Amino acid sequence: MPTIYETVSSTLLWAVVASLLVALPGLTIAYLLARREFFGKKVLSTFTTLPLVLPPTAVGYLLLRLFADDGWLGRERLGFDLDIILSWKAVVIACSIMSFPIFVRTARVAFEEVNPRLERMGRTLGMGRQKVFLSITLPLASRGLIAATLLGFTRALGEFGATIILAGNIPGRTQTLASALFSAQQSGNETLANQLLGVALLVGFIAVYTTERLASKRSLRKEQTG
Amino acid sequence: MKGVKTIFNISLKARFGSLKLDLGYKGSKRVLGVFGVSGAGKTTFLECLAGLRKVMSGQITVAGEIWLDTETSCFVPTEKRHIGFVPQDHLLFPHKNVLGNLEAGKARALQGGRDFQSILKKVVAVLELEPLLDRSIDQLSGGERQRVSLGRALCSGPQLLLLDEPLASLDLRMRKKILPFLIRIKEAFELPIVVVSHNPTELQVLCDEVLILENGRNVMTGSPNELFASDLLLNVAKERGFENVFPGTIIEKSDQVDCLSLSGKNGNICIQIPPTDSLLGDRVLASIGSENVLVGLERPRGLSARNCLSATISRVENAGTRWLVHALVVDAVPEFVVEVTYDAIEALHLESGLRIYLVFKTSSVTTLNG
Numbered sequence: 001m002p003t004i005y006e007t008v009s010s011t012l013l014w015a016v017v018a019s020l021l022v023a024l025p026g027l028t029i030a031y032l033l034a035r036r037e038f039f040g041k042k043v044l045s046t047f048t049t050l051p052l053v054l055p056p057t058a059v060g061y062l063l064l065r066l067f068a069d070d071g072w073l074g075r076e077r078l079g080f081d082l083d084i085i086l087s088w089k090a091v092v093i094a095c096s097i098m099s100f101p102i103f104v105r106t107a108r109v110a111f112e113e114v115n116p117r118l119e120r121m122g123r124t125l126g127m128g129r130q131k132v133f134l135s136i137t138l139p140l141a142s143r144g145l146i147a148a149t150l151l152g153f154t155r156a157l158g159e160f161g162a163t164i165i166l167a168g169n170i171p172g173r174t175q176t177l178a179s180a181l182f183s184a185q186q187s188g189n190e191t192l193a194n195q196l197l198g199v200a201l202l203v204g205f206i207a208v209y210t211t212e213r214l215a216s217k218r219s220l221r222k223e224q225t226g
Numbered sequence: 227m228k229g230v231k232t233i234f235n236i237s238l239k240a241r242f243g244s245l246k247l248d249l250g251y252k253g254s255k256r257v258l259g260v261f262g263v264s265g266a267g268k269t270t271f272l273e274c275l276a277g278l279r280k281v282m283s284g285q286i287t288v289a290g291e292i293w294l295d296t297e298t299s300c301f302v303p304t305e306k307r308h309i310g311f312v313p314q315d316h317l318l319f320p321h322k323n324v325l326g327n328l329e330a331g332k333a334r335a336l337q338g339g340r341d342f343q344s345i346l347k348k349v350v351a352v353l354e355l356e357p358l359l360d361r362s363i364d365q366l367s368g369g370e371r372q373r374v375s376l377g378r379a380l381c382s383g384p385q386l387l388l389l390d391e392p393l394a395s396l397d398l399r400m401r402k403k404i405l406p407f408l409i410r411i412k413e414a415f416e417l418p419i420v421v422v423s424h425n426p427t428e429l430q431v432l433c434d435e436v437l438i439l440e441n442g443r444n445v446m447t448g449s450p451n452e453l454f455a456s457d458l459l460l461n462v463a464k465e466r467g468f469e470n471v472f473p474g475t476i477i478e479k480s481d482q483v484d485c486l487s488l489s490g491k492n493g494n495i496c497i498q499i500p501p502t503d504s505l506l507g508d509r510v511l512a513s514i515g516s517e518n519v520l521v522g523l524e525r526p527r528g529l530s531a532r533n534c535l536s537a538t539i540s541r542v543e544n545a546g547t548r549w550l551v552h553a554l555v556v557d558a559v560p561e562f563v564v565e566v567t568y569d570a571i572e573a574l575h576l577e578s579g580l581r582i583y584l585v586f587k588t589s590s591v592t593t594l595n596g
Binding site: 121136 | 304306308309310311313319321330331333334337378379382
């Protein structure tokens with residue numbers, strides 16, 4: 001049996017990897033949804049939100065079908081085995097998919113809050129689109145983007161339904177804080193369950209509190225400059 | 227006009243919502259004013275010049291550079307137009323301090339082969355920004371923000387400065403403080419400037435030529451003094467009337483009054499103005515409302531008004547319900563415009579060539595500096 005420390009540290013590691021995986025495509029889609037008008041925008045927006053409203057087990061099952069031997073990304077079609085199911089990679093993929101919507105939605109709001117006229121001012125000062133994004137949009141949206149990352153991270157940290165279907169609940173291999181808690185409760189190990197609950201509460205509190213602080217600073221600054 | 231370089235050559239056709247923009251202008255004057263009531267399309271016009279809005283057809287050439295020609299599908303994007311844009315709400319970057327804002331256009335200034343440090347030094351000196359450089363934006367007053375916004379545009383090494391209602395967001399006291407900075411910019415930087423405003427006085431002070439916009443079309447073009455005393459403008463600017471604006475130099479100071487020398491081609495005249503913060507020798511602008519000047523056929527005696535100038539009527543004109551007397555002050559060049567009633571014209575037999583006296587109180591002179 002892995003120790004609590006091992007379970008918690010691997011869960012944190014997987015959540016970090018999942019957050020990193022989400023960051024770039026998430027930022028791109030959030031920016032496009034906030035700033036551009038294009039064909040199929042609403043469809044894209046709906047698809048990115050879908051994992052938020054579906055039962056996590058449904059998402060897990062969908063992923064299972066996708067990576068199954070006869071699935072779109074399965075061994076038979078690809079010609080080789082990605083070796084996803086029941087591995088740590090499955091945990092990361094399930095966590096990424098489940099945290100994607102909350103990251104994109106928060107980041108989109110962060111971009112939308114940046115006054116587009118400030119970006120236009122940047123262009124009148126000779127900045128190309130890329131420079132405008134890097135030196136105006138990104139810094140002004142930074143607090144919201146950090147909040148998005150934290151919320152996405154905590155979502156990944158607490159993921160259960162999709163993970164357990166795609167990755168299982170294998171102690172020392174794919175067991176996360178959430179599934180370990182589930183196992184402990186099911187097997188009547190109250191001490192372990194309580195300890196895991198304590199860790200979950202602590203990590204969750206720190207993340208949400210930090211997000212709240214960032215959000216209140218942001219609205220304060222908006223009042224001052226708005 | 228042979229030998230005179232065309233600075234602006236603009237023709238635009240576009241539709242934005244309910245506004246239809248359809249105008250043409252060609253001119254060689256360096257500072258162009260755009261006047262109109264709100265909704266006339268002034269800001270839209272400016273944004274088209276800046277490349278921030280797409281037009282259906284037209285062309286824009288500024289100082290020999292083609293920025294837009296829909297016939298040849300030429301469209302230079304905003305960032306390549308070398309403009310400095312100062313919006314009415316200054317739009318400073320809140321995540322940078324004052325210096326950071328001034329340096330925002332540094333890359334372009336350097337690209338243009340300019341010495342950024344010397345531009346920055348000049349801008350900081352002209353706009354008196356030295357004490358503000360380390361401040362964050364939320365520590366600045368409205369007037370300071372406007373100065374930083376002007377500075378940011380100038381530091382980027384623009385070839386054209388676009389000012390969108392540069393004083394509109396400021397209160398009257400602040401306007402008086404910022405206007406002299408705009409005049410300084412006009413004098414210190416040899417740049418073509420387009421100023422949009424709904425305030426005739428600002429345009430009279432700043433511009434060499436004014437374009438009047440009405441429903442997206444330019445209905446008149448001419449020198450500001452000519453236009454703003456005309457029938458059309460008095461109707462447009464009904465609530466304001468006409469302001470006589472003259473540049474002058476402070477030549478005497480006391481606790482009670484200052485004396486301002488207005489210089490023209492043929493000499494100087496002195497007028498008394500309320501005390502200012504300006505020093506002896508400082509140049510200030512004096513503004514006297516056309517409705518605040520009395521006309522006398524003889525030099526009045528025993529009157530409290532301290533200013534009495536001898537003048538000759540150059541013309542009397544009817545501007546809708548108003549009557550305007552244009553008078554040339556004998557000793558100097560500035561032409562005064564005085565608003566009178568038709569009754570007064572009849573009673574005094576006011577007509578061109580008549581010698582009159584213009585009388586106004588010290589307190590009806592507003593100074594635009596200090």
